[in-house]
Amino acid sequence: VHLEEDRCIVVMKGAPEKVLERCNKIYLNNEVKEFNPKLRSMCDRACLELAGKGERVLGFADHILNESFTRGYRFTVDPEPNFPTDGLRFLGFISMIDPPRPQVNEAVRKCRSAGIKIIMVTGDHPVTAKAIAQDVGIITKETLELANFEQLSPVQADKAIVISGSTLRELTNQELQGVLFNYKEIVFARTSPAQKLQIVEGCQKIGHIGDVL
Incomplete structure:
Protein backbone atom coordinates (compact mmCIF):
# COMPACT_ATOMS: atom_id res chain seq x y z
CA VAL A 1 0.00 0.00 0.00
CA HIS A 2 1.40 3.38 -1.02
CA LEU A 3 0.36 6.86 0.08
CA GLU A 4 0.08 9.30 -2.81
CA GLU A 5 -0.88 12.84 -1.82
CA ASP A 6 -4.13 12.36 0.13
CA ARG A 7 -5.06 8.87 -1.09
CA CYS A 8 -3.86 5.31 -0.57
CA ILE A 9 -3.14 2.97 -3.46
CA VAL A 10 -2.84 -0.81 -3.37
CA VAL A 11 -0.12 -1.98 -5.76
CA MET A 12 0.31 -5.66 -6.61
CA LYS A 13 2.98 -7.49 -8.56
CA GLY A 14 3.60 -11.18 -8.98
CA ALA A 15 2.83 -14.26 -11.04
CA PRO A 16 0.71 -13.02 -13.96
CA GLU A 17 -2.03 -15.61 -13.55
CA LYS A 18 -2.41 -14.70 -9.86
CA VAL A 19 -2.52 -10.97 -10.53
CA LEU A 20 -4.93 -11.29 -13.46
CA GLU A 21 -7.47 -13.29 -11.47
CA ARG A 22 -7.78 -10.39 -9.01
CA CYS A 23 -8.53 -7.78 -11.68
CA ASN A 24 -11.87 -6.62 -13.06
CA LYS A 25 -10.54 -3.53 -14.85
CA ILE A 26 -7.66 -2.83 -17.21
CA TYR A 27 -5.75 0.36 -18.03
CA LEU A 28 -5.58 0.40 -21.83
CA ASN A 29 -4.85 3.26 -24.23
CA ASN A 30 -5.03 5.82 -21.40
CA GLU A 31 -8.48 4.56 -20.38
CA VAL A 32 -9.82 2.32 -17.64
CA LYS A 33 -11.94 -0.40 -19.22
CA GLU A 34 -13.90 -3.39 -18.02
CA PHE A 35 -11.67 -6.46 -18.01
CA ASN A 36 -13.92 -8.56 -20.21
CA PRO A 37 -13.15 -12.13 -21.41
CA LYS A 38 -11.78 -10.86 -24.74
CA LEU A 39 -9.23 -8.60 -23.05
CA ARG A 40 -8.37 -11.30 -20.52
CA SER A 41 -7.72 -13.74 -23.35
CA MET A 42 -5.50 -11.16 -25.05
CA CYS A 43 -3.45 -10.77 -21.86
CA ASP A 44 -3.18 -14.54 -21.39
CA ARG A 45 -1.84 -14.95 -24.93
CA ALA A 46 0.68 -12.14 -24.45
CA CYS A 47 1.91 -13.72 -21.22
CA LEU A 48 2.31 -17.15 -22.82
CA GLU A 49 4.13 -15.66 -25.79
CA LEU A 50 6.68 -13.99 -23.52
CA ALA A 51 7.03 -17.08 -21.33
CA GLY A 52 7.51 -19.24 -24.42
CA LYS A 53 10.66 -17.25 -25.18
CA GLY A 54 12.07 -18.28 -21.81
CA GLU A 55 11.38 -14.87 -20.27
CA ARG A 56 10.28 -14.44 -16.67
CA VAL A 57 7.03 -12.47 -16.58
CA LEU A 58 5.55 -10.36 -13.79
CA GLY A 59 2.05 -8.89 -13.75
CA PHE A 60 1.22 -5.50 -12.22
CA ALA A 61 -2.06 -4.06 -10.95
CA ASP A 62 -3.31 -1.30 -8.67
CA HIS A 63 -6.42 -0.09 -6.87
CA ILE A 64 -7.16 3.39 -5.51
CA LEU A 65 -8.70 2.97 -2.08
CA ASN A 66 -11.70 5.01 -0.97
CA GLU A 67 -11.62 7.79 1.62
CA SER A 68 -12.12 5.38 4.54
CA PHE A 69 -8.47 4.36 4.12
CA THR A 70 -6.61 7.43 5.35
CA ARG A 71 -3.01 8.20 6.22
CA GLY A 72 -3.55 6.99 9.78
CA TYR A 73 -5.21 3.67 8.85
CA ARG A 74 -3.40 0.65 10.30
CA PHE A 75 -2.87 -1.65 7.31
CA THR A 76 -2.10 -5.28 8.04
CA VAL A 77 -1.95 -8.61 6.18
CA ASP A 78 -1.90 -10.78 9.30
CA PRO A 79 -3.86 -13.00 9.49
CA GLU A 80 -5.73 -11.59 6.46
CA PRO A 81 -5.42 -8.27 4.60
CA ASN A 82 -7.73 -5.62 6.07
CA PHE A 83 -7.93 -3.80 2.74
CA PRO A 84 -9.20 -4.80 -0.74
CA THR A 85 -7.01 -7.18 -2.75
CA ASP A 86 -9.59 -7.92 -5.46
CA GLY A 87 -11.30 -5.71 -8.00
CA LEU A 88 -7.92 -4.38 -9.10
CA ARG A 89 -6.97 -2.53 -12.28
CA PHE A 90 -4.53 -4.48 -14.46
CA LEU A 91 -1.62 -2.32 -15.63
CA GLY A 92 0.54 -4.67 -17.68
CA PHE A 93 3.44 -7.11 -17.77
CA ILE A 94 7.17 -6.74 -17.40
CA SER A 95 9.29 -9.57 -18.78
CA MET A 96 12.93 -10.20 -18.01
CA ILE A 97 15.56 -12.34 -19.63
CA ASP A 98 17.64 -14.24 -17.09
CA PRO A 99 19.65 -16.56 -19.34
CA PRO A 100 21.24 -19.72 -17.96
CA ARG A 101 24.96 -19.51 -17.31
CA PRO A 102 27.07 -20.45 -20.34
CA GLN A 103 28.43 -23.58 -18.66
Missing part, protein backbone atom coordinates in the same frame (compact mmCIF):
# COMPACT_ATOMS: atom_id res chain seq x y z
CA VAL A 104 24.99 -25.08 -17.92
CA ASN A 105 24.58 -26.80 -21.30
CA GLU A 106 27.94 -28.53 -20.96
CA ALA A 107 27.16 -29.54 -17.36
CA VAL A 108 23.86 -31.07 -18.47
CA ARG A 109 25.61 -32.94 -21.29
CA LYS A 110 28.24 -34.36 -18.90
CA CYS A 111 25.58 -35.45 -16.40
CA ARG A 112 23.66 -37.24 -19.14
CA SER A 113 26.77 -38.99 -20.41
CA ALA A 114 27.48 -40.16 -16.84
CA GLY A 115 23.97 -41.62 -16.55
CA ILE A 116 22.75 -38.97 -14.11
CA LYS A 117 19.07 -38.11 -14.33
CA ILE A 118 18.36 -34.37 -14.22
CA ILE A 119 15.09 -33.06 -12.78
CA MET A 120 14.38 -29.34 -13.06
CA VAL A 121 12.42 -27.79 -10.18
CA THR A 122 11.60 -24.10 -10.42
CA GLY A 123 9.16 -21.42 -9.36
CA ASP A 124 8.87 -20.16 -12.94
CA HIS A 125 5.74 -20.39 -15.09
CA PRO A 126 5.48 -23.84 -16.76
CA VAL A 127 5.90 -22.34 -20.24
CA THR A 128 9.01 -20.42 -19.18
CA ALA A 129 10.41 -23.49 -17.44
CA LYS A 130 9.85 -25.65 -20.52
CA ALA A 131 11.59 -23.13 -22.81
CA ILE A 132 14.62 -22.89 -20.51
CA ALA A 133 14.77 -26.68 -20.08
CA GLN A 134 14.77 -27.14 -23.85
CA ASP A 135 17.44 -24.46 -24.26
CA VAL A 136 19.89 -26.15 -21.87
CA GLY A 137 19.17 -29.72 -22.95
CA ILE A 138 17.16 -30.95 -19.96
CA ILE A 139 14.19 -31.54 -22.28
CA THR A 140 15.01 -33.20 -25.60
CA LYS A 141 11.76 -35.08 -26.30
CA GLU A 142 8.16 -34.28 -27.12
CA THR A 143 6.65 -32.77 -24.00
CA LEU A 144 3.52 -33.73 -22.10
CA GLU A 145 2.09 -30.81 -20.12
CA LEU A 146 -0.44 -31.91 -17.52
CA ALA A 147 -3.49 -29.87 -16.61
CA ASN A 148 -4.41 -32.68 -14.20
CA PHE A 149 -3.08 -36.10 -13.25
CA GLU A 150 -5.94 -37.93 -14.98
CA GLN A 151 -4.27 -37.09 -18.31
CA LEU A 152 -1.27 -39.24 -17.43
CA SER A 153 -0.87 -42.59 -19.14
CA PRO A 154 1.94 -45.17 -18.85
CA VAL A 155 2.28 -45.28 -22.64
CA GLN A 156 3.40 -41.64 -22.55
CA ALA A 157 6.41 -42.30 -20.34
CA ASP A 158 8.73 -41.97 -23.36
CA LYS A 159 7.92 -38.23 -23.43
CA ALA A 160 9.25 -35.40 -21.33
CA ILE A 161 6.82 -34.07 -18.74
CA VAL A 162 6.11 -30.63 -17.25
CA ILE A 163 4.11 -30.60 -14.01
CA SER A 164 2.92 -27.43 -12.29
CA GLY A 165 2.76 -26.98 -8.54
CA SER A 166 -1.05 -26.99 -8.64
CA THR A 167 -1.04 -30.40 -10.36
CA LEU A 168 1.62 -31.69 -7.97
CA ARG A 169 -0.69 -30.89 -5.05
CA GLU A 170 -3.21 -33.39 -6.48
CA LEU A 171 -0.73 -36.28 -6.53
CA THR A 172 -0.39 -38.83 -3.79
CA ASN A 173 3.15 -39.72 -2.73
CA GLN A 174 2.80 -43.00 -4.63
CA GLU A 175 1.70 -41.22 -7.82
CA LEU A 176 4.60 -38.78 -7.55
CA GLN A 177 7.04 -41.65 -7.11
CA GLY A 178 5.58 -43.24 -10.24
CA VAL A 179 6.25 -40.07 -12.23
CA LEU A 180 9.80 -39.80 -10.88
CA PHE A 181 10.51 -43.45 -11.69
CA ASN A 182 8.93 -43.68 -15.15
CA TYR A 183 9.79 -40.38 -16.81
CA LYS A 184 13.34 -39.67 -17.95
CA GLU A 185 12.93 -35.92 -18.49
CA ILE A 186 10.94 -34.06 -15.83
CA VAL A 187 10.32 -30.38 -15.12
CA PHE A 188 8.37 -29.16 -12.09
CA ALA A 189 7.22 -25.53 -12.38
CA ARG A 190 5.51 -23.00 -10.08
CA THR A 191 6.62 -25.08 -7.09
CA SER A 192 6.78 -23.97 -3.48
CA PRO A 193 9.73 -24.68 -1.14
CA ALA A 194 7.68 -27.41 0.56
CA GLN A 195 7.03 -29.07 -2.80
CA LYS A 196 10.73 -29.01 -3.64
CA LEU A 197 11.36 -30.99 -0.45
CA GLN A 198 8.51 -33.35 -1.39
CA ILE A 199 10.17 -34.04 -4.76
CA VAL A 200 13.56 -34.75 -3.17
CA GLU A 201 11.95 -37.12 -0.66
CA GLY A 202 10.08 -38.81 -3.50
CA CYS A 203 13.37 -39.46 -5.29
CA GLN A 204 14.84 -40.94 -2.13
CA LYS A 205 11.82 -43.22 -1.67
CA ILE A 206 12.46 -44.86 -5.06
CA GLY A 207 16.12 -45.39 -4.23
CA HIS A 208 17.66 -42.42 -6.00
CA ILE A 209 20.56 -40.54 -4.47
CA GLY A 210 20.01 -36.88 -5.19
CA ASP A 211 21.83 -33.58 -5.07
CA VAL A 212 20.20 -30.16 -5.27
CA LEU A 213 21.87 -27.37 -7.23
Whole structure:
Protein backbone atom coordinates (compact mmCIF):
# COMPACT_ATOMS: atom_id res chain seq x y z
CA VAL A 1 0.00 0.00 0.00
CA HIS A 2 1.40 3.38 -1.02
CA LEU A 3 0.36 6.86 0.08
CA GLU A 4 0.08 9.30 -2.81
CA GLU A 5 -0.88 12.84 -1.82
CA ASP A 6 -4.13 12.36 0.13
CA ARG A 7 -5.06 8.87 -1.09
CA CYS A 8 -3.86 5.31 -0.57
CA ILE A 9 -3.14 2.97 -3.46
CA VAL A 10 -2.84 -0.81 -3.37
CA VAL A 11 -0.12 -1.98 -5.76
CA MET A 12 0.31 -5.66 -6.61
CA LYS A 13 2.98 -7.49 -8.56
CA GLY A 14 3.60 -11.18 -8.98
CA ALA A 15 2.83 -14.26 -11.04
CA PRO A 16 0.71 -13.02 -13.96
CA GLU A 17 -2.03 -15.61 -13.55
CA LYS A 18 -2.41 -14.70 -9.86
CA VAL A 19 -2.52 -10.97 -10.53
CA LEU A 20 -4.93 -11.29 -13.46
CA GLU A 21 -7.47 -13.29 -11.47
CA ARG A 22 -7.78 -10.39 -9.01
CA CYS A 23 -8.53 -7.78 -11.68
CA ASN A 24 -11.87 -6.62 -13.06
CA LYS A 25 -10.54 -3.53 -14.85
CA ILE A 26 -7.66 -2.83 -17.21
CA TYR A 27 -5.75 0.36 -18.03
CA LEU A 28 -5.58 0.40 -21.83
CA ASN A 29 -4.85 3.26 -24.23
CA ASN A 30 -5.03 5.82 -21.40
CA GLU A 31 -8.48 4.56 -20.38
CA VAL A 32 -9.82 2.32 -17.64
CA LYS A 33 -11.94 -0.40 -19.22
CA GLU A 34 -13.90 -3.39 -18.02
CA PHE A 35 -11.67 -6.46 -18.01
CA ASN A 36 -13.92 -8.56 -20.21
CA PRO A 37 -13.15 -12.13 -21.41
CA LYS A 38 -11.78 -10.86 -24.74
CA LEU A 39 -9.23 -8.60 -23.05
CA ARG A 40 -8.37 -11.30 -20.52
CA SER A 41 -7.72 -13.74 -23.35
CA MET A 42 -5.50 -11.16 -25.05
CA CYS A 43 -3.45 -10.77 -21.86
CA ASP A 44 -3.18 -14.54 -21.39
CA ARG A 45 -1.84 -14.95 -24.93
CA ALA A 46 0.68 -12.14 -24.45
CA CYS A 47 1.91 -13.72 -21.22
CA LEU A 48 2.31 -17.15 -22.82
CA GLU A 49 4.13 -15.66 -25.79
CA LEU A 50 6.68 -13.99 -23.52
CA ALA A 51 7.03 -17.08 -21.33
CA GLY A 52 7.51 -19.24 -24.42
CA LYS A 53 10.66 -17.25 -25.18
CA GLY A 54 12.07 -18.28 -21.81
CA GLU A 55 11.38 -14.87 -20.27
CA ARG A 56 10.28 -14.44 -16.67
CA VAL A 57 7.03 -12.47 -16.58
CA LEU A 58 5.55 -10.36 -13.79
CA GLY A 59 2.05 -8.89 -13.75
CA PHE A 60 1.22 -5.50 -12.22
CA ALA A 61 -2.06 -4.06 -10.95
CA ASP A 62 -3.31 -1.30 -8.67
CA HIS A 63 -6.42 -0.09 -6.87
CA ILE A 64 -7.16 3.39 -5.51
CA LEU A 65 -8.70 2.97 -2.08
CA ASN A 66 -11.70 5.01 -0.97
CA GLU A 67 -11.62 7.79 1.62
CA SER A 68 -12.12 5.38 4.54
CA PHE A 69 -8.47 4.36 4.12
CA THR A 70 -6.61 7.43 5.35
CA ARG A 71 -3.01 8.20 6.22
CA GLY A 72 -3.55 6.99 9.78
CA TYR A 73 -5.21 3.67 8.85
CA ARG A 74 -3.40 0.65 10.30
CA PHE A 75 -2.87 -1.65 7.31
CA THR A 76 -2.10 -5.28 8.04
CA VAL A 77 -1.95 -8.61 6.18
CA ASP A 78 -1.90 -10.78 9.30
CA PRO A 79 -3.86 -13.00 9.49
CA GLU A 80 -5.73 -11.59 6.46
CA PRO A 81 -5.42 -8.27 4.60
CA ASN A 82 -7.73 -5.62 6.07
CA PHE A 83 -7.93 -3.80 2.74
CA PRO A 84 -9.20 -4.80 -0.74
CA THR A 85 -7.01 -7.18 -2.75
CA ASP A 86 -9.59 -7.92 -5.46
CA GLY A 87 -11.30 -5.71 -8.00
CA LEU A 88 -7.92 -4.38 -9.10
CA ARG A 89 -6.97 -2.53 -12.28
CA PHE A 90 -4.53 -4.48 -14.46
CA LEU A 91 -1.62 -2.32 -15.63
CA GLY A 92 0.54 -4.67 -17.68
CA PHE A 93 3.44 -7.11 -17.77
CA ILE A 94 7.17 -6.74 -17.40
CA SER A 95 9.29 -9.57 -18.78
CA MET A 96 12.93 -10.20 -18.01
CA ILE A 97 15.56 -12.34 -19.63
CA ASP A 98 17.64 -14.24 -17.09
CA PRO A 99 19.65 -16.56 -19.34
CA PRO A 100 21.24 -19.72 -17.96
CA ARG A 101 24.96 -19.51 -17.31
CA PRO A 102 27.07 -20.45 -20.34
CA GLN A 103 28.43 -23.58 -18.66
CA VAL A 104 24.99 -25.08 -17.92
CA ASN A 105 24.58 -26.80 -21.30
CA GLU A 106 27.94 -28.53 -20.96
CA ALA A 107 27.16 -29.54 -17.36
CA VAL A 108 23.86 -31.07 -18.47
CA ARG A 109 25.61 -32.94 -21.29
CA LYS A 110 28.24 -34.36 -18.90
CA CYS A 111 25.58 -35.45 -16.40
CA ARG A 112 23.66 -37.24 -19.14
CA SER A 113 26.77 -38.99 -20.41
CA ALA A 114 27.48 -40.16 -16.84
CA GLY A 115 23.97 -41.62 -16.55
CA ILE A 116 22.75 -38.97 -14.11
CA LYS A 117 19.07 -38.11 -14.33
CA ILE A 118 18.36 -34.37 -14.22
CA ILE A 119 15.09 -33.06 -12.78
CA MET A 120 14.38 -29.34 -13.06
CA VAL A 121 12.42 -27.79 -10.18
CA THR A 122 11.60 -24.10 -10.42
CA GLY A 123 9.16 -21.42 -9.36
CA ASP A 124 8.87 -20.16 -12.94
CA HIS A 125 5.74 -20.39 -15.09
CA PRO A 126 5.48 -23.84 -16.76
CA VAL A 127 5.90 -22.34 -20.24
CA THR A 128 9.01 -20.42 -19.18
CA ALA A 129 10.41 -23.49 -17.44
CA LYS A 130 9.85 -25.65 -20.52
CA ALA A 131 11.59 -23.13 -22.81
CA ILE A 132 14.62 -22.89 -20.51
CA ALA A 133 14.77 -26.68 -20.08
CA GLN A 134 14.77 -27.14 -23.85
CA ASP A 135 17.44 -24.46 -24.26
CA VAL A 136 19.89 -26.15 -21.87
CA GLY A 137 19.17 -29.72 -22.95
CA ILE A 138 17.16 -30.95 -19.96
CA ILE A 139 14.19 -31.54 -22.28
CA THR A 140 15.01 -33.20 -25.60
CA LYS A 141 11.76 -35.08 -26.30
CA GLU A 142 8.16 -34.28 -27.12
CA THR A 143 6.65 -32.77 -24.00
CA LEU A 144 3.52 -33.73 -22.10
CA GLU A 145 2.09 -30.81 -20.12
CA LEU A 146 -0.44 -31.91 -17.52
CA ALA A 147 -3.49 -29.87 -16.61
CA ASN A 148 -4.41 -32.68 -14.20
CA PHE A 149 -3.08 -36.10 -13.25
CA GLU A 150 -5.94 -37.93 -14.98
CA GLN A 151 -4.27 -37.09 -18.31
CA LEU A 152 -1.27 -39.24 -17.43
CA SER A 153 -0.87 -42.59 -19.14
CA PRO A 154 1.94 -45.17 -18.85
CA VAL A 155 2.28 -45.28 -22.64
CA GLN A 156 3.40 -41.64 -22.55
CA ALA A 157 6.41 -42.30 -20.34
CA ASP A 158 8.73 -41.97 -23.36
CA LYS A 159 7.92 -38.23 -23.43
CA ALA A 160 9.25 -35.40 -21.33
CA ILE A 161 6.82 -34.07 -18.74
CA VAL A 162 6.11 -30.63 -17.25
CA ILE A 163 4.11 -30.60 -14.01
CA SER A 164 2.92 -27.43 -12.29
CA GLY A 165 2.76 -26.98 -8.54
CA SER A 166 -1.05 -26.99 -8.64
CA THR A 167 -1.04 -30.40 -10.36
CA LEU A 168 1.62 -31.69 -7.97
CA ARG A 169 -0.69 -30.89 -5.05
CA GLU A 170 -3.21 -33.39 -6.48
CA LEU A 171 -0.73 -36.28 -6.53
CA THR A 172 -0.39 -38.83 -3.79
CA ASN A 173 3.15 -39.72 -2.73
CA GLN A 174 2.80 -43.00 -4.63
CA GLU A 175 1.70 -41.22 -7.82
CA LEU A 176 4.60 -38.78 -7.55
CA GLN A 177 7.04 -41.65 -7.11
CA GLY A 178 5.58 -43.24 -10.24
CA VAL A 179 6.25 -40.07 -12.23
CA LEU A 180 9.80 -39.80 -10.88
CA PHE A 181 10.51 -43.45 -11.69
CA ASN A 182 8.93 -43.68 -15.15
CA TYR A 183 9.79 -40.38 -16.81
CA LYS A 184 13.34 -39.67 -17.95
CA GLU A 185 12.93 -35.92 -18.49
CA ILE A 186 10.94 -34.06 -15.83
CA VAL A 187 10.32 -30.38 -15.12
CA PHE A 188 8.37 -29.16 -12.09
CA ALA A 189 7.22 -25.53 -12.38
CA ARG A 190 5.51 -23.00 -10.08
CA THR A 191 6.62 -25.08 -7.09
CA SER A 192 6.78 -23.97 -3.48
CA PRO A 193 9.73 -24.68 -1.14
CA ALA A 194 7.68 -27.41 0.56
CA GLN A 195 7.03 -29.07 -2.80
CA LYS A 196 10.73 -29.01 -3.64
CA LEU A 197 11.36 -30.99 -0.45
CA GLN A 198 8.51 -33.35 -1.39
CA ILE A 199 10.17 -34.04 -4.76
CA VAL A 200 13.56 -34.75 -3.17
CA GLU A 201 11.95 -37.12 -0.66
CA GLY A 202 10.08 -38.81 -3.50
CA CYS A 203 13.37 -39.46 -5.29
CA GLN A 204 14.84 -40.94 -2.13
CA LYS A 205 11.82 -43.22 -1.67
CA ILE A 206 12.46 -44.86 -5.06
CA GLY A 207 16.12 -45.39 -4.23
CA HIS A 208 17.66 -42.42 -6.00
CA ILE A 209 20.56 -40.54 -4.47
CA GLY A 210 20.01 -36.88 -5.19
CA ASP A 211 21.83 -33.58 -5.07
CA VAL A 212 20.20 -30.16 -5.27
CA LEU A 213 21.87 -27.37 -7.23
